[in-house]
Amino acid sequence: MPKSSANRRSLDLDPVNWPTRYLLKLASQKVLGLVPGLYRVQEAYKRRRDNWRGLVDPDFVLREARARVADFAAAGIAPPRTVVEQGTGWHGADLVLFALAGARRLTTYDATPWLRAELLGELLRLAPRIAPIVREWPGVDGAGLDRRADELAALADRPLHEQLAGLRCSRRARSTSSTRTPSCSASRRTTSPR
Numbered sequence: 001m002p003k004s005s006a007n008r009r010s011l012d013l014d015p016v017n018w019p020t021r022y023l024l025k026l027a028s029q030k031v032l033g034l035v036p037g038l039y040r041v042q043e044a045y046k047r048r049r050d051n052w053r054g055l056v057d058p059d060f061v062l063r064e065a066r067a068r069v070a071d072f073a074a075a076g077i078a079p080p081r082t083v084v085e086q087g088t089g090w091h092g093a094d095l096v097l098f099a100l101a102g103a104r105r106l107t108t109y110d111a112t113p114w115l116r117a118e119l120l121g122e123l124l125r126l127a128p129r130i131a132p133i134v135r136e137w138p139g140v141d142g143a144g145l146d147r148r149a150d151e152l153a154a155l156a157d158r159p160l161h162e163q164l165a166g167l168r169c170s171r172r173a174r175s176t177s178s179t180r181t182p183s184c185s186a187s188r189r190t191t192s193p194r
Contacts, residue, residue: 056091056122058129065097065130069137078139083107088171092120096127099167100134100149102141106169115171117160124163127152 072079079101085094088110095106108115131149135142155166164171 061126065133069133073138079137088115090114090119091123093123095167095169096123100131109172120163121156124152124156
């Protein structure tokens, strides 16, 4: 087993540790956002490691889904109906997980619009394999879960805005070409932009 997998597993098995990991993620993103150009450094690093916009390993996705569900269950967190997610990344794994768990509305924020239809599509194709894991999350309504997983899988080859609409997700990302904030929204915007 690679060293990084062993370290990752030891963190994932500790249900008390997930809030710390989340806070560290938020803090590191805040630091990256404050220093001009650091996102480009991170992007270059990931490209050099072939970890940038890469295809997903289904086994890795399923392990991560199990770890997330276990973390939420251990912490007594019921499946949310409304989710605000920060740090979407390239794949949008959390979006698929929460959509399967029954979230009625997802909003995702990212400092850089890295989310891509082909990468999210790979995760959507895995929705039928993720569904049995999500079913183990206490509070998930299992009725219709398989149908929902099939609906999400059918979105895999659609354009990004249609994938997001199928996930009931609105997306906000800082534009790299201007100061305007683009959005792909499945629901009507009820607040005016800043």
